[in-house]
Amino acid sequence: MSNSHKIITNKELKDAAFGVISLVSTYDLDIKSLANGFIRSKTSSGAEVISNENQALNAFDCYLIGKQTVDNKEYLNAKQWLTEAVDRLDDVTSDEIIADIFNYLSFCELKIGKPSEAQKYGRLSPAIKPDIETNELISEIKVFNDTNSTSSGVRDKPIYRLSKNVYELCRGETLMNDSIVSKLKCFHLNTTKTPFLRLTRIQVEEMYKSPQIVVIHEFLSESETQTMISLSEPSIDRLYVSGKDGKLDVNGVNSRLAKGGWLYHKQHKRVDTISRRIGAITGLNMEVAEPYNVIKYSVGGFYDYHFDTPNSSNPFNHSARIVTWINYLSDVGAGGATVFTRLNVTVRPTKYSALFWHNLHKSGQLDRQTLHSGCPVLVGHKWIATKWIRFEGQEFHKPCDPYDQQSRHFIQ
Ligand SMILES: O=C(O)CCC(=O)C(=O)O
């Protein structure tokens, strides 16, 4: 993240800083270790893993993350990042950046409720015009002195807009009731009825009963994962999600931090074979399905909670995505689980496996239990290829019953 790499744009630096911030809040990471290039995380068995990314951050990196953390209103964490920046100040850090660091530190102290500390930092950078308006600082000091407010010791509430239990789910904690867990099964799909699958053994693991969420183990081969990645890698670009007005939200990093692109069935024979297998398992018409959305999340990359299809008042809405199918193309060193926050389901990405679920009730209306999220990647990269299958063209495959509020089941 050094400022000496001119090729990196401000937007990319902002993204990287935001990624680090989402890691800190999700996995409760120690900022000092992170600044020194170490990521401490726990495996599902509880063992501690320390990954040395071998990339200690410099003063400018820590300043940039601190600044972004201030924008996120996480003042305790921001203070820590800025303190790390101060510890790393060297001859190449410009006076302007130094002044800015102390001004942001001062601002954080105010927000934390320590105006005297704020004044101390303020005095350290009087000469240069700071990024933050001086007037704003003065009036903040006044407010704090007047109200004698103290909010120190309160933990930052992260701006990363996830629901309450998502942090625990992302960390791999078990939140699901034993009574639900005990009913979940692992089984082999009876494929003798489907000629295309006759010679294949499809191992299914239920993650939830209703709505039915399942993992298909060993769904992909090594050559299939390689083909999907190598065909997509040259053209992947920063992904954005649609805002409320339907336009892409290119300024917001808050909801998705990833790169991706589209991969069409017809681009390669192997890709087409994968689609035909998905069609055989789900019983859906793949001719009309969307291309694969191949996504690469790097460290800090995530996808905030969302539904894959909007709720429509029309139960026969043809563009609704009835099924989501996610192919996991890589293992992930740590983090990066797919979590269903209303069902307490955590799915760890495992190379070659696939995850799928129904987004709609039989009536065609959105099943609001399917709210889900891609947790931030902590170590390594996460590659997935998502296929959203729309209602259009499926009328004869999965007919609708407008009065049926039950979840659909694909496989028993
Ligand atoms: O990255 C993940 O685990 C979730 C991806 C996802 O929700 C999607 O592609 O719709």
Ligand SMILES: [Fe+2]
């Ligand atoms: Fe999704």
